[in-house]
Amino acid sequence: MCFQKMSKPRIWVTRRLSDATLERAARDYEVVINYEDRPGTAEEIIAASAAFDGIIPCHSEHFSAEVVAQFSDRLKIVANHSVGVDHCDLPALKSRGIVVTNTPDVLSDATAELAMLLMLGAARHAVAGDRIVRSGAWDSWSPAFMVGKQVTGARLGIIGMGRVGRAFAAKARGFDMELHYFNRSPLAEELTQGAVYHDTVESLLGVSDFLSLHCPATPETNGLMSAERFALMPAGAVFVNTARGALVDEAALIGALDSGQLSAAGLDCFQVEPGGNPAFSRFDNIFMLPHIGSATGQTRDAMGFRALDNLDAFFAGKAPGDQL
Template sequence: MEKPLIYISRKIPSQLLEPYQTQYQFRMWDEEEVPVPRETLLDEVKKADGLVSMLSDKIDEQLLLAAPQLKVVANLAVGYDNIDVSAAKHRGVVVTNTPDVLTETTADLGFALLMATARRIIEANNYIKKNQWENWGPFLLAGSDIHHKTIGIVGMGRIGEAVARRAKGFGMSILYHNRTRKKDAEKMLDAQYAGFDELLQKADFVVSVVPLTDETRKIFNKNAFEKMKDSAIFINISRGATVDESALVEALKTKQIRAAGLDVFEEEPIDGTHPLMELDNVVCLPHIGSSSVETRTNMIELCLDNVDRVIQRKEPVTPI
């Protein structure tokens, strides 16, 4: 009897497949940084029982129709806005993601991005690289303090709470906005619930950790930036489409807000010609929130475990 086939849409370390080699056949796209072409993906899933997908892969009705044997899609991310979950459910395909394992790593990155933006770390490094450091001045590359400021976290899920824990260590006052109040988080972190507008008006740092939904799409728009302090710093580690980028560019150019640190963008990847890259008061990263060796390994292992369990007719660890 032929072993079930699992297709992996990006190159991963082959040793991670070793525990499953006796049970499954594996096929894999042979590039780590280049997404699998749509035509190739549609062809590869024709006989696949399981699919390990990336956020860059569109898992829609067309793909599901092309994959009559498909039983499970394991998305290598917490987010899953690349997947038509309703269509998958209709066809009996289980969809899973990778929550929890990347929480602390993403929060590390988010707070590092906040600190780099506030203290102008990238500018300062480039200042030396460009041989511009000739003298010292009392306000040379002066940034913003982080300690004892007010952080406003929009989206108090696992990652939001992890960011709040880090903020607490800096003696920051913590405001948060969420669809539902988190009484446990309020007690544990001394966090205070605030309406969205109130948070925008009071926070020195506004951090977006919301999932992308119809309600959150472009929630950070011209109106939102106008409500922020002119000294405010905006950090986005959620989804690029939660931000109206043209409004953000305008807010940064006109000093409506002081600065921004971004790990995600409306359309990815971006390059050096993107309008945000032309601004000195922006730090841009290539969507590396969960990118540590340990965490990415754990995410892949969780995906493979989910695929294995579904094919073995067991409950997956992290179903959507």
């Protein structure tokens, strides 16, 4: 790729991205790659603003207003390797004239697959069953043994009918689930394919034998699932979150599981990451994974290439396709 005999833009890649992504980045840019693969600190991000023309960060790097206020004038673009941008203070970055992009579309199926895994695993006692077999404790059988909750034909509520929510709905149709959704506004029939729209979260919760979150974390959605809202769900419902940990009051979730209001939960996101919530470890009916919704080789390549596509457009003097 040619930049009209100018020196190549200098880019900081903050994490160990896929090999294909790093090879392409090194071909087209002067790159510095964090092979240690640890989150960039506030001090490193501030220093990078004076040393680089662009940054490819992940959600592990935080561009708060306080950090952005200390930026140099050199940095021109933050090309996120993520869909969510809750780690970026968008108004602060915009005020400094810094373009921000993300990587939509390409991780929808991978995340939806993981949501289905969590839903099925939570409903059918995957954690307890694996432990019993793995520990050698499986020494009997009974018609009452490990009885779970059937997914096929059940009512599924989806909060957030964006790309991932719609991909999850498409997969749930294969289980003949009755689909319901809440979104900021109703979607066209060709997008929802018969899913029933609810104009309030509360209305949706009342019919959700299974509930899956697919909305972004914003000031309006933080703490979305509270004790009051868990109480509105049918007794014995199953809850799934592959979106963001900030959407859930974790103490309220524990209370709903302790009371039996929820029979199980499947979680890929937590309020504290990495690490999760140690209080969840006493529950065999919580199926947990360490925020790996988009972690397939195909998706990681696609995310990296999408971030690079945005950089390419920007440095070619064009508007990036995923500019926020």
